Amino acid sequence: MSEAAGTDLPRLQAGRRIEALDLARGLALFAMASYHFSWNLEQFGYLEPATTTQGLFRLYARSIAGSFLFLAGVSLMLAHGPGLRRQAFLKRFAMVGGAAALITVVTIFATPGSFIYFGILHAIAAASVVGLAFLRLPGVITILAGAACLVLPQFYRDEFFNPVWLNWIGLFTVPPRSNDFVPLMPWLGPFLIGMGCTRIAMRTGLTARLAGVGTGSNAVSRAARFSGRHSLAFYLVHQPVLLALIWIASQVAPPAQVDPLPGFIAECETGCSADNSAEFCTRFCGCVTDELLSQELLTPFLAGEIDPAQDQRIPAIAEQCTALAAEP
Numbered sequence: 001m002s003e004a005a006g007t008d009l010p011r012l013q014a015g016r017r018i019e020a021l022d023l024a025r026g027l028a029l030f031a032m033a034s035y036h037f038s039w040n041l042e043q044f045g046y047l048e049p050a051t052t053t054q055g056l057f058r059l060y061a062r063s064i065a066g067s068f069l070f071l072a073g074v075s076l077m078l079a080h081g082p083g084l085r086r087q088a089f090l091k092r093f094a095m096v097g098g099a100a101a102l103i104t105v106v107t108i109f110a111t112p113g114s115f116i117y118f119g120i121l122h123a124i125a126a127a128s129v130v131g132l133a134f135l136r137l138p139g140v141i142t143i144l145a146g147a148a149c150l151v152l153p154q155f156y157r158d159e160f161f162n163p164v165w166l167n168w169i170g171l172f173t174v175p176p177r178s179n180d181f182v183p184l185m186p187w188l189g190p191f192l193i194g195m196g197c198t199r200i201a202m203r204t205g206l207t208a209r210l211a212g213v214g215t216g217s218n219a220v221s222r223a224a225r226f227s228g229r230h231s232l233a234f235y236l237v238h239q240p241v242l243l244a245l246i247w248i249a250s251q252v253a254p255p256a257q258v259d260p261l262p263g264f265i266a267e268c269e270t271g272c273s274a275d276n277s278a279e280f281c282t283r284f285c286g287c288v289t290d291e292l293l294s295q296e297l298l299t300p301f302l303a304g305e306i307d308p309a310q311d312q313r314i315p316a317i318a319e320q321c322t323a324l325a326a327e328p
Contacts, residue, residue: 026224028067033238045255049263054270066190072124073194097125113304118168119180127191139199146192153185164309175271287321
């Protein structure tokens with residue numbers, strides 16, 4: 001039977017879990033929590049503005065997101081590679097999609113100017129639907145498709161994808177404002193690569209062998225595996241807990257007041273530098289800052305009182321400054 005048929009893949013025996021996968025997922029959750037803790041410290045003013053959006057922190061955040069999506073792809077293939085279990089898929093999709101919707105609703109009230117409308121859970125839910133098309137394809141094809149998703153945004157972007165109802169695809173030219181934005185391109189890439197690698201591992205019997213491998217009995221390993229088995233609950237709970245702890249600390253030892261302007265410029269240049277030269281970003285961000293200040297929009301914008309998707313003044317400023325920065 002050909003590999004494309006999909007039904008030639010073995011399924012793990014009922015009740016057998018791959019502890020190494022639970023461990024990896026748990027460690028990714030711990031890493032995510034550590035990054036969010038640092039991000040929260042910055043938001044409360046304990047760290048310099050833009051500390052967690054540039055340099056090693058930025059690389060750390062992107063590696064965590066990539067690992068989550070890779071592991072989500074692994075899990076989808078393990079669960080459905082031998083044949084789609086429709087009811088189980090729909091149940092899991094409803095849980096992840098519902099949690100993503102909950103995060104959107106909460107952040108609309110908490111941070112209306114930068115609420116999360118396509119974060120990591122939204123990306124996992126969308127990638128899971130796309131991934132169904134790859135369940136029966138050869139692993140190498142799926143890996144190549146994932147690599148293409150990683151590369152495409154580096155070579156093709158278009159203003160057509162700038163509106164909020166299309167920018168989640170990831171081919172925008174103006175980065176949207178959101179506290180957690182994980183568009184399909186390039187983040188579908190690690191998801192599909194995880195699926196492809198797992199399909200190959202299943203055909204070679206590697207996953208069955210991994211299911212029989214222990215991961216240690218120390219406290220950290222047990223905690224990581226437990227968290228990995230309840231990853232969605234961990235994700236939903238960890239931020240409220242961290243925010244509560246830091247808020248309590250801020251009542252005892254308030255952070256020093258800092259000027260938000262340098263942080264805004266640094267964050268702007270960091271987001272811009274992904275697709276443009278340093279000279280262009282310096283000119284663009286300087287122009288945006290000057291325009292926001294002159295129109296007395298900077299303070300309400302930083303406070304989240306202005307929604308760029310609804311207030312056309314912000315896109316107009318971005319378009320004007322893009323044109324000015326591009327001039328020789």
